[in-house]
Amino acid sequence: MAERRRSVSVDDLARLKREREEADERYNAALTALDNAIHAVPELPHPPPDPDETLVTPINTRWEILKARPVSPAGWRGRVAAFVWELIEPTFAAQQSFNAALVDHLNRNIAAQREIPKSIASTLALLRQQLDLMLYFQSFLQQMTSYVDTKDHEFTGLGRRVIEDAQEEVERLDRMTRGLAAGLSGVSDEMLKRWESLLARDQRYSGRIDEIRSSLAVAQQQVAALKREFERPRAVASTATVPSEGQVIRREDEAASTSSWKYVGFEDLFRGSRDEIRARQEGYVPLFAGASDVIDVGCGRGEFLDLLTASGIGARGLDLNHEMVELCQARGLDVAEGDAVSYLRVQPDASLGGLIAAQVVEHLEPQYLLQFLEQAQRTLRPGATIVLETINVACWLAFFESYIRDITHARALHPATLKYLVTASGFVDAEVQFKEPVDPANRLQPVPRAVRQGGDDILGALADSIDGNVERLNRLMFTHLDYAVVAKRP
Template sequence: MNQQFSTAEELMDHLKKQIIQYSQDDSVDATDLISNADSSYTQALDLANLLVERNSINSLWNVSADLPITSHRRRVGKFIVFGKKLVRKFLRWYVSKPFEAQTSFNGAVTRSINELTNIVQEMKAKAEENEKIIKEQHSIIDNLERNIMDLNNKLFVSETSLSQKLTASETSLSQKLSASEASFSQNIEQIRLKMDEEALSKRGASKEIIEQFNQFSEQILNRLQKTDKDLKAEISFLQYRIRQVKNYTENNRLIVTENSNANNIDATSNSISNTKSFADTNSFDYLNFENRFRGSVEEIKNRQKVYLPYFLNKQNVLDIGCGRGEFIELLIENNISVRGIDLNREMVEYCQDRGLPVEYNDAINYLKLINNNELGGLFLGQVIEHMPFDQITSLVELAYKKLKPGAYLIMETPNPLSLAIFYRTFYVDPTHVKPVHPLTIQYVVESSGFRDNELIYSSRVEPNWWVPQLETDDVNAIKNIDEFNEGINRVNELLFGNLDYAIIAKK
């Protein structure tokens, strides 16, 4: 509405009518505009009329008593104008103050209306912003619902796959046991028949046959024991996989439940991020990774037998970062009391399934709780490359305090003097921090008090990788052949040297 007003009274009357009309209109509520920011109200809110009214007020607020005085009469018009001006001059003292007051009032009202108009415009802008946020919330909720559906599908697939694997493993185990029993029974029956035949033909040879039978029985028993150990290891691994899937399922179901009960967008967003975080942390199966890249348990035990003499006749040995428990099992087989700790819960549970004395704990915190001069030995196999350097130094210092006099600290780790570790082993494991130079760790153990220490190297790269030396029947045919071959030896040592080393320190 574009309406012009000739006097201030008409303007004020019009404003009063507008205020009364807005106050009686229940559809316009400022609190609803701020708190709800509903899109339908945003669309209904039209500022065009308000802006037109504001512009009219801004053009009319200044009321002046000095209006132009004119007359349409030709002859007496000049006298009339002169008279009116004269009268106005005499009456100025009477009307000037009311006009000034009216102007001040009009100015205050106009400024107030301008401020209110600005507030309404800001309110409308906020309402539009809130409407945009609501649309984004709906989009996030839709994405969350899709993620929940995908998660449920993955859980169903995981449970189905687990059931199939368990069924297949059960069948495989049953077949292996049946085959072992059948083979054992068949061999025993053959020996019995052979003994009967020999006894009939040559009575004096029964002693030799009995010895052969005993040897063969011992071989069969060893095979059965090995089969039994392999089956137990396989069952432990299956138990580990079952527990892994079960924990994954329970945690994700808990997240789904929390998502369904979320009351605001922040909780929804956090639930989405938590779901991703859980999937990320559980997507890397370290036990399965070690089974594939580190080697079998028996293979690692054979490698670690070189350290066994340092712990013979010792008791209360601690294996830090015990992993699958190879060294613990090796010491137990040699009647050495030992316990292990590890920071990977799945590894700990896997060892516990195998009946090994392993618990979840941090190395430094665990050592701090042990009395001084209590440990009969301390072993860390492929551990310090996973640790920051300050933790390594703290661990070695604690180890010196906790070991008994004459006990050994042995730490095996990849050998950075051989470049082969970088293209073959070290960077395969994503949990490695950085390799530790053998001279560095030797300095650390010496600084901590271990005066009697040595470095031993192991796991040499296969000879078929080495650069061959030059060979000739005529020594004089090639100049400096000896120097050349010595250089080849240094190259082979650098490129294809020992993959591991161990620091062996005695307190």
């Protein structure tokens, strides 16, 4: 690229310097002529002479004209003199009083009159000094102004040269930056393509890993179940005889027991880990404080039994799933295998200190649920607590995300329905406690505030209507995922 042509060259800078020096010489000559032309300070007037004090002393000695009343002679002359004195004495007294005031005034002002010439002389001297300083200062200003003006030419050129140098450097850096940006853009595009490729590959691998993990968990559960089945002593039936009806039933039960590991895998995959379940059920522990012999119906993997044991509350569990029961027993928990109604029927009246059935009642048919509540009311002690937790089917998200996913669910129970059944079965103080609120981020969102800030009444009314519908839908679809009915045995 051709070199940028500058408006101020080196020769221009040298020429401007010579012009400045010549201008300095001309200014110096002009200043000399100006200084010579400045007139001297004009002669200031002399101060007035001192006041004339020649008559001050005679006036002070002659102002008193009435010193003493003259002695009157005897006879008629004395009477005439006294008469005349009476006539002229007031006039002389008045004159003497005037003279006294005049003398006093002169004496009071004589000192001030003496200072006036001195003050005027001092003022004239100070004025002459200030005039000299003003002329000197004016001359100095003229010199400084001329000197600054002569520097402007060179400094202006230097400034223009610096600006052009800076502009040229900026343009050079801009060209370099554009080239670098183009290179980086190309590298960024290539990196982005590779990143997208790696991300897609990672997603494929993550999906495959999840599939492998699920398959591995299923295989582990199946192997564990098969191992326990093979280790259990079995009566070897003769292959030559036809099995009896009881044998057929036992074989069906064994087949169900052998496949029970599948539901364990289902629990692990969809319901959550043991730590998550313990965290959800921890709030129920205070309801059984001070109780003993609490039964956990449908105890599953034994999460709530762990919580009760850790709190010093005696408890036992019951579950239909053979695999679940063996998992709990392997951890040292007191868990029996069987259905709730059959188990409770053989328990004595008022023998249990509490009952909890978490995520169980939705698996029961209506008739069986009523029998379960009847037996629970019979076997619980007076004042004992019953807790029935289930999916909140009144929340659409819970119904479609959780309820219909489990094929073992038999009936959806509305909170009001289950509370009524518990109360009708003889329990008191029944209340519904909602659990697991839906994350606000997953709820329907209202209209943004910016829509109402425009001042459009129609748009504002439309936003209010939408917000009202959103709130109603949120109350139906996105409230709480679970609920529990808590009641007391009277």
